[in-house]
Amino acid sequence: MSERVSSICRFCHAQCAIHVDLENGRPVRVDGVKDHPIYHGYACAKGRELPRFHDAPDRLLQPQRRGSDGRYQTIDSATAMDDIAAQLRAIRERHGERAISLYIGTHGYNNLASTQLALAFMEALGSKMVFTSVTIDQPGKAVSQALHGTWLAGASNAWEADSWLVTGANPIVSMLGPVNPAWTFKQSQARGMKLIVIDPRRTELARRADLHLQARPGQDPVILAGLLHVILDEGLHDAAFMARYTRGLAALQAAVSAYTPEFVAARAGLRPEDVVMAARLYAGGRRGVATVGTGPNMSGHGNLTEYLSKVLMSVCGHWLQAGDPVPNPGVFVNPMPALAQAIDPMPAWGFGERLRVRGLTDTAAGLPTAALADEILLPGDGQVRALIVLGGNPMMAWPDQLKTREAMDALDLLVCVEPVMSATARLAHYVIPPKLTFEMAGCSVLQEFLGVIQGWGYPQPYGQWADPLVSPPPGSDVIEDWELFYGLGQRLGLALSVKPVSHLDPAVQAREATPLDMRHPPTSEALWEMLLKGSPIPLSEVRTYPDGHVFDRGESQVADGDPAHTGRLDVGNPVMLEELVALQTVDPDAAHGDYAFRLVSRRLADVLNSAWHSNEKLMRRWKYNPAFMHPDDMAALGVRAGEVVEISSSRASIRGVVEPAEDVRQGVISMTHCFGDLPEDEHDVLTQGSNTGRLTPVDRDYDPYTGIPRMSTIPVNVRAVVSAPLAEDRAAG
Ligand SMILES: Nc1nc2c(c(=O)[nH]1)N[C@H]1C(S)=C(S)[C@@H](COP(=O)(O)OP(=O)(O)OC[C@H]3O[C@@H](n4cnc5c(=O)[nH]c(N)nc54)[C@H](O)[C@@H]3O)O[C@H]1N2
Ligand SMILES: Nc1nc2c(c(=O)[nH]1)N[C@H]1C(S)=C(S)[C@@H](COP(=O)(O)OP(=O)(O)OC[C@H]3O[C@@H](n4cnc5c(=O)[nH]c(N)nc54)[C@H](O)[C@@H]3O)O[C@H]1N2
Ligand code: SF4
Ligand SMILES: [Mo]
Numbered sequence: 001m002s003e004r005v006s007s008i009c010r011f012c013h014a015q016c017a018i019h020v021d022l023e024n025g026r027p028v029r030v031d032g033v034k035d036h037p038i039y040h041g042y043a044c045a046k047g048r049e050l051p052r053f054h055d056a057p058d059r060l061l062q063p064q065r066r067g068s069d070g071r072y073q074t075i076d077s078a079t080a081m082d083d084i085a086a087q088l089r090a091i092r093e094r095h096g097e098r099a100i101s102l103y104i105g106t107h108g109y110n111n112l113a114s115t116q117l118a119l120a121f122m123e124a125l126g127s128k129m130v131f132t133s134v135t136i137d138q139p140g141k142a143v144s145q146a147l148h149g150t151w152l153a154g155a156s157n158a159w160e161a162d163s164w165l166v167t168g169a170n171p172i173v174s175m176l177g178p179v180n181p182a183w184t185f186k187q188s189q190a191r192g193m194k195l196i197v198i199d200p201r202r203t204e205l206a207r208r209a210d211l212h213l214q215a216r217p218g219q220d221p222v223i224l225a226g227l228l229h230v231i232l233d234e235g236l237h238d239a240a241f242m243a244r245y246t247r248g249l250a251a252l253q254a255a256v257s258a259y260t261p262e263f264v265a266a267r268a269g270l271r272p273e274d275v276v277m278a279a280r281l282y283a284g285g286r287r288g289v290a291t292v293g294t295g296p297n298m299s300g301h302g303n304l305t306e307y308l309s310k311v312l313m314s315v316c317g318h319w320l321q322a323g324d325p326v327p328n329p330g331v332f333v334n335p336m337p338a339l340a341q342a343i344d345p346m347p348a349w350g351f352g353e354r355l356r357v358r359g360l361t362d363t364a365a366g367l368p369t370a371a372l373a374d375e376i377l378l379p380g381d382g383q384v385r386a387l388i389v390l391g392g393n394p395m396m397a398w399p400d401q402l403k404t405r406e407a408m409d410a411l412d413l414l415v416c417v418e419p420v421m422s423a424t425a426r427l428a429h430y431v432i433p434p435k436l437t438f439e440m441a442g443c444s445v446l447q448e449f450l451g452v453i454q455g456w457g458y459p460q461p462y463g464q465w466a467d468p469l470v471s472p473p474p475g476s477d478v479i480e481d482w483e484l485f486y487g488l489g490q491r492l493g494l495a496l497s498v499k500p501v502s503h504l505d506p507a508v509q510a511r512e513a514t515p516l517d518m519r520h521p522p523t524s525e526a527l528w529e530m531l532l533k534g535s536p537i538p539l540s541e542v543r544t545y546p547d548g549h550v551f552d553r554g555e556s557q558v559a560d561g562d563p564a565h566t567g568r569l570d571v572g573n574p575v576m577l578e579e580l581v582a583l584q585t586v587d588p589d590a591a592h593g594d595y596a597f598r599l600v601s602r603r604l605a606d607v608l609n610s611a612w613h614s615n616e617k618l619m620r621r622w623k624y625n626p627a628f629m630h631p632d633d634m635a636a637l638g639v640r641a642g643e644v645v646e647i648s649s650s651r652a653s654i655r656g657v658v659e660p661a662e663d664v665r666q667g668v669i670s671m672t673h674c675f676g677d678l679p680e681d682e683h684d685v686l687t688q689g690s691n692t693g694r695l696t697p698v699d700r701d702y703d704p705y706t707g708i709p710r711m712s713t714i715p716v717n718v719r720a721v722v723s724a725p726l727a728e729d730r731a732a733g
Pocket of ligand 4: 133137
């Protein structure tokens with residue numbers, strides 16, 4: 001028996017609408033939805049493999065408990081929760097709430113129901129030790145918004161913008177940007193939108209750009225300061241917008257004065273005329289968007305790069321202004337009021353929980369995850385003893401893998417919510433396997449929620465709901481991720497409260513929170529109703545459109561703000577400008593003259609971080625993370641395609657399999673993260689790849705506020721070690 005049903009892929013944040021073929025109750029095939037108004041039939045190779053994840057031979061179907069002999073034993077989920085709760089209680093009694101920490105990774109976020117319940121659990125427990133992948137990803141986003149202030153009406157979307165500047169992101173592959181980026185950029189450029197890309201690699205996006213600045217990595221604040229210099233110098237800025245809504249122009253002008261196109265070009269390895277052209281292209285239109293990706297956030301001065309990117313938007317008056325159409329009035333999420341009005345900056349760091357290491361505090365992006373290993377290792381009051389990992393893989397993803405390894409060993413209790421025995425799960429005391437996508441209900445709220453970040457999200461009021469399609473495999477004992485946190489809350493006598501994701505304002509979320517009945521668990525649907533409480537379109541209405549729907553919310557325009565409101569966007573934040581001025585005299589890269597190469601991160605289309613590397617189809621091209629290098633660099637080193645090199649940083653050495661890539665700037669190695677294995681289990685670079693996180697020390701060269709260390713533009717040396725047979729195979733075949 002076969003049927004075709006509608007669903008949502010939740011393997012990444014893109015949340016594509018999909019069609020799933022079921023045969024005898026099992027999913028067998030996934031396709032994009034033809035003629036879909038938002039996704040236009042798109043579904044990537046990973047989404048198409050969802051059925052194989054559900055039936056994967058390495059999928060865990062029962063909770064695992066590690067015995068004193070190190071072996072895992074199957075237990076049932078109720079017993080697992082009893083055990084974990086008892087241990088948490090003991091740790092709390094002996095060491096206090098702070099000893100219990102939570103880390104939410106990528107797959108926690110892909111399902112906001114689990115994230116919200118995990119947060120509710122920690123709040124009820126009274127521990128502020130909540131860490132997420134955000135602070136080892138793009139912490140500069142939230143930090144810079146706090147420093148710069150918020151424009152209520154928000155930014156244009158790619159469907160309507162006149163110019164789009166992307167610094168160190170590759171949305172065509174990563175999907176972090178406009179929904180269905182390839183389709184969207186194509187339409188927008190046909191309409192006349194100018195696309196400018198700054199990236200040391202000629203990426204899939206850069207190839208489509210009107211101008212690609214193939215700069216030296218790590219020089220982004222210098223380049224953006226150069227753009228600001230040209231814009232202010234040539235009078236391309238929006239003086240009226242600046243006078244009315246911003247402050248700090250004089251300080252900004254002074255700080256960028258030395259960043260002439262010649263200076264910038266020399267520093268960043270560009271041509272001065274390209275710096276000028278980038279400024280003119282970006283500033284040329286009425287509405288523009290400047291976005292930054294993971295590359296610059298990880299390359300030092302990430303807050304500054306993100307800050308200058310927002311300053312560019314404000315200097316050009318590129319935000320949506322009174323009379324502009326409101327692109328997305330919301331389906332599941334109530335957006336900020338569409339007003340031409342600025343909200344003053346807010347504290348970006350220095351508040352909340354204080355870490356015991358490196359003087360770090362809570363930040364607008366959350367607690368610094370790069371410091372959690374040290375918080376676990378450092379003895380004394382407040383030492384972290386327990387860690388619950390929700391949909392993340394610290395051993396593969398965190399910087400400084402060797403330190404992370406030590407930290408995982410030092411924990412009294414490590415719990416992973418994981419569908420496979422991931423590198424981290426193999427060190428855990430308990431592994432709780434979750435239900436997977438097709439076994440759970442879900443909706444498109446995540447992608448809509450991400451729309452608060454300029455340049456991301458749905459361009460129209462689109463929403464979709466997905467019912468569970470299949471039961472978990474017979475005989476399995478898998479639960480929805482959130483059920484673990486509910487179950488632990490029950491056993492610890494906590495009162496959990498669900499904050500709705502349908503509101504952006506934390507105060508409103510707290511006010512609208514629904515206390516859970518701690519005796520009778522909610523159904524998943526009831527939980528989603530709580531999460532979407534007060535949404536612009538009721539869930540019941542969204543559910544009537546199985547393939548999702550663009551709702552008619554009428555035409556609306558951005559309205560004038562309240563004239564009495566005095567909020568202003570700050571384009572002259574003193575801390576940021578001081579950092580910028582210091583870069584004039586000192587090129588931070590010059591300190592690493594002993595290292596000939598810079599290793600930059602990137603994404604591969606067929607894999608998502610560390611997830612499901614066991615899938616044969618996705619890994620058919622490379623079972624490892626290739627070290628992409630320019631052919632001239634390879635020739636200089638005397639290495640050929642497929643040969644193995646040793647890549648050494650100040651912290652550690654890893655191996656890499658060389659892959660020639662004309663698109664990579666010389667002097668740069670481009671390599672994706674989350675490969676390899678535990679240090680002791682990494683034996684064969686050709687089948688496992690290697691872990692770039694091992695190259696990064698967390699306690700040197702880190703951001704003083706968010707703690708993010710240098711995870712891209714890592715100074716490294718490269719030397720040939722082995723002539724792998726692979727090279728001969730290739731030559732022969
Ligand atoms: N050097 C370097 N380091 C990096 C990066 C880089 O670019 N360079 N990138 C950083 C970034 S941006 C991030 S976000 C982090 C990623 O950090 P993490 O989120 O910690 O790492 P992931 O590999 O995404 O972990 C996802 C885990 O979820 C599991 N999983 C898969 N499906 C499901 C599911 O349905 N439910 C649940 N509960 N779990 C599931 C996977 O098996 C995997 O173990 O890595 C960071 N590390
Ligand atoms: N297929 C796939 N999609 C993914 C992921 C995945 O693993 N695979 N991971 C997901 C996650 S967790 C995230 S956070 C997003 C990330 O989304 P993006 O930020 O778009 O990530 P990347 O595609 O790695 O693009 C980063 C770009 O920065 C460039 N770069 C590196 N260093 C520098 C620098 O110093 N300056 C400049 N200007 N550029 C630099 C790299 O060459 C690369 O092209 O992707 C998500 N989507
Ligand atoms: S882009 Fe993301 S959501 Fe879309 S099909 Fe691929 S993995 Fe799934
Ligand atoms: Mo990420």
